[in-house]
Amino acid sequence: MKRFEDHIPPLPGHPVRTDKIAGARPSALSRISGPFILAALLGLAALAGAVFLPRYLLAWDLGTAKPPADYATAVNNIRTTLLQGVGGLVLLIGAYLTWHQLQLSRHGQATESFASAVAHLGDPSVDVRLGGIYALERISRSSTTDRQVIGEILSAFIGNRARDPQRDIQHACHATTAPGSAVNLSLRAPDIHAALTVLGRRDPVRNQVLRLDRMVLPKTNLASARLHDVDLHFSDLAEASLVGTDLTRADLTGVRLAGAILVDAVLYQADLRDAVLTRAIAEYVDLRGTDLTKAELRNADLRGARLDYSDLRGATLTGAVLTDASLKHVVFDETTVWPDGFDFSHLSPVRRRSLPPIRPRTYKEFAVHAATAENDPPAE
Known part of the structure; x- marks a missing residue:
């Protein structure tokens, strides 16, 4: 329950209590932007797929055919191809995040320039x-x-x-x-x-x-x-x-x-x-x-x-x-x-x-x- 003092508005000239406000700090997760979380999830999903998916892909591709003599080499080839795709995806995500950060930086500079010009x-x-x-x-x-x-x-x-x-x-x-x-x-x-x-x-x-x-x-x-x-x-x-x-x-x-x-x-x-x-x-x-x-x-x-x-x-x-x-x-x-x-x-x-x-x-x-x-x- 709230205390009686919490219902009293601050009087003019008296300091406002900021202990509760200062204590309510945002969590570390809330300070991470949405694009970074999405990039991390996509990277984990792509890595997991590159590790576990090659065997299923090879079995689906062979069907009822006899497995190749060098089964491990075939699985590694598929894994290498998937990892190259993951690397390309990571590069695209990195380019997008760089562009997004650049836009935020330019917007901040424009806002600062606008405020400075008005102040002048x-x-x-x-x-x-x-x-x-x-x-x-x-x-x-x-x-x-x-x-x-x-x-x-x-x-x-x-x-x-x-x-x-x-x-x-x-x-x-x-x-x-x-x-x-x-x-x-x-x-x-x-x-x-x-x-x-x-x-x-x-x-x-x-x-x-x-x-x-x-x-x-x-x-x-x-x-x-x-x-x-x-x-x-x-x-x-x-x-x-x-x-x-x-x-x-x-x-x-x-x-x-x-x-x-x-x-x-x-x-x-x-x-x-x-x-x-x-x-x-x-x-x-x-x-x-x-x-x-x-x-x-x-x-x-x-x-x-x-x-x-x-x-x-x-x-x-x-x-x-x-x-x-x-x-x-x-x-x-x-x-x-x-x-x-x-x-x-x-x-x-x-x-x-x-x-x-x-x-x-x-x-x-x-x-x-x-x-x-x-x-x-x-x-x-």
Whole structure:
């Protein structure tokens, strides 16, 4: 029976009894892996067969025939053949065990390297953090199983250093006044820039959404980055370089892209509601099927842009350049503000009854609630 003391949980600050835990040591048999036990059993069975089986094999092969004159030599020949087979089997088992041990060793080294790289991300030295970021990139290239986790770790790393939780839809209309915001990101925060670069050139993970919302990243360089389905809502990417960047189906709601360079960028089916693209250079940008409802496109350079099937209701394009832009089946209404002198009579808008349902114009799902004493868990 258990004693009464065994039912009492350890009190905070008191040592926990470990005598029973230390006494319950695993047996020697439990420390031997399954492959070694299997190899030993197979070796014993093969050895026993080589010793006792030759006589039965010779008798079965002769049947009713007369035994040979040199009976012992015939038995030894069979035994030699069986022992050679056992030797080959032992070599195969040894090769398998060596391969298995090598895989375990490589897995242990990969785990150790992963833990070391993650630990480097919290180092006070920027050089050490850069080493950890590029170490994680190398691990993600060699291990597909860790690719998604590494993407989440780097996203959290960027968010801890560049996220402004107070940003909302109103901040898209105002320039960032944070210290150093006029300096390129690669100079003022090389570790954040390196993490973004690694995320942008990695192989995309299916159904993974990188959470980079509310980031303050003006003057960043994301040229040729592959950021499918990335969540950048309410972020500040003013004057960023997005040349050739792939932002297919990205959530760019309320994002600030004033003065950004979007030449040859792909924003296919992206969400750009309330986005600010004032003075953006977006020549030959792919905006097909995008939601540009109430987007600010004043003085934007949209020469050669593809805007087919995009939703421009409530969008402002005053001063925008639409030379050679494709506007097939674009959605617009009386709230759309076109550039002065632009003749939109030749456009054939999609009929209202065939439009997909408009997304709700509410940002309650984006709201960040401040922690209060009422909803905080009680302290222990």
